[in-house]
Amino acid sequence: MWFGKTTEEVIKELKVDPKEGLSSDESKRRLEEYGENKLTSKTQKTLFQIFISQLKDPMIFILLIAAVISAFMKELSDSIIILVVILINGMVGTIQEFKSEKAMEALKQLSTPKAIVKRDGDLKEIPSEEVVPGDIVILDAGRFTPADLRLIESANLKIEESALTGESVPSSKDANVNFDNGNIPLGDQKNMAFASTLATYGRGIGVVTGTGMNTEIGKIAKMLDESETEMTPLQKKLAELSKILGIAAVAICTLIFIISVIQGRDLFEMFLTAISLAVAAIPEGLPAIVSIVLAMGVQRMVKNHAIIRKLPAVETLGAVNIICSDKTGTLTQNKMTVKKFYTAGPDELKAVDELDINNIDDNLLLKNLMLCNDATYTETSQTGDPTEVALLEMGVKFNILKADLQTSSPRVNEVPFDSDRKLMSTINKQDKNYIVYTKGATDNLLKIATKININGNIQDLTEDLKAKIIKASNTMSDDALRVLGAAYKELTSPDIPIDSIEKDLIFIGLVGMIDPPRLEVKDSISTCKNSGIKTIMITGDHRNTAFAIAKELGIAENENETISGVELDKLSQEELNNKIDSLRVFARVSPEHKVNIVKAFKSKGNIVSMTGDGVNDAPSLKIADIGVAMGITGTDVSKGASDMILTDDNFSTIVSAIKEGRNIFNNIKKSIIFLLSCNLGEIITLFIAILLNWDTPLKPIHILWVNLITDTLPALSLGVDPGDENVMDNPPRNTKESLFSHGSGIFLILNGLLIGILTLIAFRYGEKVYGTEGVHAQTMAFVVLSVSQLFHSLNMRHPRKSIFQVGIFSNKYLVGSIIIGILLQYLVITIPFLSNLFNLFNLSLFDWTFVILVSVLTLVFNEVAKIFIRAKSKNS
Structure with missing residues (x-):
């Protein structure tokens, strides 16, 4: 609580002579004791460590186990495809994390490169890292504070602390202020200066009370370092989903093991079947698809300034x-703006736009505030105290520039602002006479004013008139406006004693300003x-x-x-x-x-x-x-x-970003439900076939191909589905809400059953027509499984609206992905090398017609179901 101690107590406690400063030997000793004046942080992760952290996910563990088992069973193509998925997912996450977590580095860069201190009785400029507790530091306008200081001297010192305290105007500092109360907010500690804040006016001398992590900015750095990054709602849901899928995969494999033993199947076939079901249970591309959809959303948001x-x-x-x-x-x-003004003539507060430069009082008020002013203002540059810049900006509104006024009324003398007087005065030459212009706190101004200007007439400043002025000032203060008063007097000569300049003034008026919304x-x-x-x-x-x-x-x-x-x-x-x-x-x-x-x-x-x-x-x-x-x-x-x-x-950009975020989540949910319903179809296909002791309708490589190639493009296309324009009419979603709420779970199960049944129909039809050697029937099941899922992606566009209401071509990416998916299936079957790799049979034109018609039933059934859903919604 350095602000609660007197300068003498601080100097004594820190064992320093304010005139001589620390000796070189003592400063070295203290540097060893307290360390360098810089911020510390945790060791940054290497790229490899970041990549490894991306793999700490239940779904990734399951995929790794599946890859190992596939390799052990000599299904190398399955194993390679799984490892490629893991690699892509890890790389996407690594790139994103590597770009983040820069807060501590930025904090370090805030350290000032040089500081002026007293050492061995002389002023020396040293690197800020070498500043130690007890150092006597010199501050002047434009210089950053190198460490936390208890001021021991100050002269009109103002320090810009908005980045640290959030206050919109520079804080006036006073070394002589003492506090009895130990509970003083940071912004009110007038006898302190804090590391990385900027002196904007005046000068000061302070003794260093804290360096490095012991400064106020160091406390912030420590909080940043200690705070842990929490998982987002979707990450939590995906982690839960991964565990459920992992348990389901183990349970299914165990069940298949038991069934296989009962059915008397051989060990090798049992393992292949178990792998098939494990692969079917896990949407391999899901982690990568979620990351890619999010990344695509990021690119869209960049265009909207986020x-x-x-x-x-x-x-x-x-x-x-x-x-x-x-x-x-x-x-x-973040800039002060004059909102209201008051002159005694009309005796009423007016908006600044109502100021009349042809009115004597209004013109004099404006001229006073612009000439009694140390700021500068041009269209491209503004310097000085924000309050004074606001006064010059008020003049610019009426095409009055400070430079023009100074040409006709040059400054010949001044009394600078002082935090005790809370006043500033200048003497300006005008024709053959001189005018004192004074501005400052209303109360202080009324103490030294004896006259008042009312419509150009000079009258005595009576108590009644003072009461009206104070009332106007309080009204503006109640509206959170910062109030400044203006007064003047005429002189025949500028050569008068300084203490006589601010006496017997003529009151002009008031202005109220604020940092506006x-x-x-x-x-x-x-x-x-x-x-x-x-x-x-x-x-x-x-x-x-x-x-x-x-x-x-x-x-x-x-x-x-x-x-x-x-x-x-x-x-x-x-x-x-x-x-x-x-x-x-x-x-x-x-x-x-x-x-x-x-x-x-x-x-x-x-x-x-x-x-x-x-x-x-x-x-x-x-x-x-x-x-x-x-x-x-x-x-x-x-x-x-x-x-x-x-x-x-722009705060409004946040609202746009929230809207985009809602639509992105909805699209991610579409992708997840789509992939899971497709995978459920695969599970149902294999499980029913094994339960009924049929031949296996699909090989592991078939399922991997469908999951990673055919399903991926539609899932990504759903991720960039055009957003719902009315999404902001709904309340924020409940993060505890399941991904399968609002009927999504039933939709998933029914479509999974539909896809599975249609695939089995194609398989059994193939066996009946072409015999039970398996390859021809498996090929037909393979095509129906993939193409029915492609058509199913159209069902995901909207839970109630028909695809024709939504517009088939309103998502051209999805239409393109369906066409590409069917084309890829055709190429895998017709190109000899690929058909041998996948163990497939080249289908006839009739076969293709049959499997396409069967596959399109997923769309037909859903369109019919949506007719009843819409009818129910109208009646309810």
């Missing part, structure tokens, strides 16, 4: 029901609300400012929905969890608070997205289900910790 850094984040987006958003730069424009955000928040998504504001700004913005945007309706960081400190995590549902706005919060808030929302089973752009947002971005960083204003740290980056910094 970069997905981690593939599983795409499907998680579709389940988001809480968006925790940082205020500054995310919901707001982004124009499009309100509509986006409304869309979220209609979609069952709550928007939560989390900010480092003051409570009244945060609530005013939240109320304007429709996030909160009353102040009971807001809470401050100080109040959060009094709550345990469990108490916050219980209270979280009633809160919408969190003000004056620290990075630790943000993490606790996200944890509280997640404790209620919510899928939480956290948006932000600052260093202070990084831990909560990482712990959230979806961390969303701003691409333009965001720091490298926030981008490194995020799952998604918005290239246009």
Whole structure:
């Protein structure tokens, strides 16, 4: 609690002479004791380690076992195909993970390269890594703070801390401030300067109190390092599915073993049959297909200004029901803007657009605020304090430029802003006279003003008039506007004592400014609300400012929905969890608070997205289900910790991304249900044949071919199916909901039965017509199995609508995949080398006609079923 100690106590505790600084020997000793002033992180994974981690999946283990057994049984083609699938899946995951987890590297890059310190009584510029606790550091405008400092001297010092605290304007610092209370938010610690923040104005001297991981930014780095990456809802479901399929494969193989023994089949045939069923039970291409569909979704989202850094984040987006958003730069424009003004003539607050430059009072107010100003403003560049830039921008609206005013009224003297006076004054020459222009805090200004300008008439500033001014100021403050007052007086000579410049002033008026909301955000928040998504504001700004913005945007309706960081400190995590549902706005919060808030929302089973752009947002971005960083204003740290980056910094892009995420999940579900129903058809085909003691209708290589080649293209095509335009009319899906909910399970089983039965019909027909040597009948079963699945992919387009309502050619990729699938089947059968490899028979034209007609029945039966489903929906 360095901010709670006096400068004398800090200097004594750190054992340093502020005039001499540390000696070279002492600094070396402390460097050995405390280590270098840089951030540490976990050892980064190698590419090989990342690849191996991709294989830690139950489905991959099952596939590896199947590959080993296939190789042992000398079915090398089966084994090779399985290993190729595993390799592709591992490579896709490796590439994605290698691109992520850059947060710690970005944090390291924030360290400043040089720092000015006192060593052996002299000022020295040293690498920031060599700064140690007790060093005396010199700060001036434009210089980054190399470590956490307790200020011991300051002169008009302002430091930009928005990346750390979330506050939208630079924080004024004062070395002489002392705090008795030990519970002071980071943004209110006026006697401290923190590592990696930027001095924008004035100068200061501080003593280093913390370096490296012991700084405030180091605490954030530690939180980033400690937070674990959780599995997404789809990853959890696929892991569960893998276990179920693995158990099913073992159970089926055991059952087949028992049946085979009873039937007296030989050992070799038993093993081949068991492998066939194991292969049929497991959709080999599923892991790769899910990864590829997600990757394709990522490419589409890039075009819509959203970069997905981690593939599983795409499907998680579709389940988001809480968006925790940082205020500054995310919901707001991250620039101060004058909204209202007040002059005594009309005695009313007006919008800045109503300012009349032909009115004496309005013109004088504007001229005052632009000349008593150290900022610069052009169309391409703005420098200086954001508050002063906003005043110049107000003038530009009325085609008045500071440069033009300074030409006619050059500055000849000034009294700089001081945090005690909270005032700034300039003396400008105008014709043969001189004018003092003063701006600053309303209360302080009224203490030194004796007159008031009302419609060009100078009158005494009475208590009644002061009361009206104070009322106008309070009204703007209640609306979370930052209020500045303006006053002036005329001089015949600029040569007057400094302490006489700010006396007997003539009051002109007030302006109120704020960091305004982004124009499009309100509509986006409304869309979220209609979609069952709550928007939560989390900010480092003051409570009244945060609530005013939240109320304007429709996030909160009353102040009971807001809470401050100080109040959060009094709550345990469990108490916050219980209270979280009633809160919408969190003000004056620290990075630790943000993490606790996200944890509280997640404790209620919510899928939480956290948006932000600052260093202070990084831990909560990482712990959230979806961390969303701003691409333009965001720091490298926030981008490194995020799952998604918005290239246009537009909150509305999040809503578009959620819509895309919902459609992508629906498409992935289509692919999964399609593959599983096809695999169930294969299981039913083999199981019934073995149960009835028939010859085996399919070989393992036939099933692998269908699963990996014929099924894969339709499954991928379903993954890029055109999205449902009305998907945002539905509430977020329940992540605990099964993949087989809403009738998907029944649909899967019925179609699996249909595919299996049609395949067996073709097999038995082939045996009856061409004899029981097996190859001809197996070929017909092989074609019906694959082609019926190709036609079945059309059934997946919509659970109720006919394929003709959806539009056969609305997904050209799917139509193309069906044509390619049939063509591949034809080539495998007709090319001698391939037909020998697969042990197939060249079918006649009549055979082809028969198998195609049988296969198309999958589409016919589903179309008929959908007629009854639609009729039932209309009647209900």
